[in-house]
Amino acid sequence: MRDQRLFKAVVFLAIVALSVPALAQPAGRGRGGLFGDWIVKSEFGGRTMESILTFARDQDGNQTGQWIGFGGVTDLKNVQIEDGQVRFTREMRGREGQTMSSTFTGRIEDGRLVGTMSSERGENAIEGRRAPRTPRVAGTWEMTLKREDREFPVTLEIKADNEGQLAATWKSERGEMKVSRIELERNALTMALKSDDPDRPWEATFEGQLQQDGLAGTIRSERGEMAAQGTRRGAALIGTWNLDATSDRGTRKQRLVVYPDMTALYNATPVKNVTLDGDNVRFKIAISFGDRDFEMDFAGKIQDGKLTGEMTTGMGSQKIAGTKVVRAFRGRNP
CATH class of the missing domain: 2.40.128.120 (Quinohemoprotein amine dehydrogenase alpha subunit, domain 2)
Incomplete structure (x- = not known):
């Protein structure tokens, strides 16, 4: 029963449209300190779930962050980074429209991001490592x-x-x-x-x-x-895409990252079989929970720098539309 409830909850997160703020444009990335992407692990229903924390600065130099999970992208609030100490607040909307808030307090220790996420429901330990980067030449x-x-x-x-x-x-x-x-x-x-x-x-x-x-x-x-x-090969698709996923329940923000070797992440989930044939794009996402398999299938097109298409699951579909983040080429290996 617990596996069944967990499976339904994850499917719900993938299909139900939540009201999530737009993904901020990252700036000021670097390999030192906190800025960049971190793969973090936390417990959910007795299982370990992976998400991505990404930190940057906006055009005014303010510290920003996003939590990227299976269900989409959430902007973080009150991001504070000082002397290796990290603090931020994450707000999400529940199934019944209520706002759920949790606060992270932690630090960077031996190249790891460690700390605790606290809410009225209790505390969960969080541990993360910096996401590896595929060399641009790959x-x-x-x-x-x-x-x-x-x-x-x-x-x-x-x-x-x-x-x-x-x-x-x-x-x-x-x-x-x-x-x-x-x-x-x-x-x-x-x-x-x-x-x-x-x-x-x-x-x-x-x-x-x-x-x-x-x-x-x-x-x-x-x-x-x-x-x-x-x-x-595949240059039109390679990069970071800020996407809107729209269903009959509304619109929410997603992120697709296609790496130079054509591996990819949809939010925090690895993507299978990324293909670009002309301007046609296809990929699959497959996740297993116990003896259950959950699959999402995307088919779409790239036209005029925009990616549009449809994400289909066994429980319905979403219209996908978005644009690629364009960053200046600095002539160095990331």
Whole structure:
């Protein structure tokens, strides 16, 4: 019975439209201190639930924060960050329209965010760690090599492990080359390439510059030089999207983050099978509770910088519409 009640409660959070303030535009992010995204864990109905806390500054320099959970985005109130001590208030609207308020008091300790969330219902321990970042250069690049009046298409796929170490593959019509060394220093990318084909042995180096959604550089070998120009596959979708989800119960705020390697988070939930075919976008969200599976299926389009579509579940659907957060390219590896 408890699992069934929990399952219904989570489904309710996903479908019912709550009145939540708009997601503030983040500014002043940094790897030091508190600012940025934190993955936090708390107890709910005897189970551990993961959410995201994100902290920033607004255009006036005021400290801001959002709590991003399975059900959507909530702006935090009275965010105070001083000498490693953190305090904020979170307000939510319950199923019957009542306002529920809780206050977090905690600190940053050994790279972790620890503290207690207190409300009239009691206290819950909260512990968080900074969310890992996928290096901006990761992903699939459609490259074109040019020598005089000839062009050669190449696919460059760059992956990053949990520690941010890079590995790459280089594929062309002539086969796959080994990338024995790949380094990213700020926005400068260098690679060492080698072909083991006995009929066409070849070694070369690549030196290039990472741009907003492009990669430009030069291939050098004993055969001379070739200019290389590339575009990122999926660039139109990659980034942070502020979304409105509308059903017959109203509208609420959501967040979609698509990383350079096409992995993604919808609010705080990992997304499965993100695809971008032309301007058509599809992805799935799957969650298990005991022996029950809960799935959400999104189908939509990107047009004129906006994402629109429909999120469908076994209990109904929501219309989704939103825009991508555009940040200035600073020429450095996040």
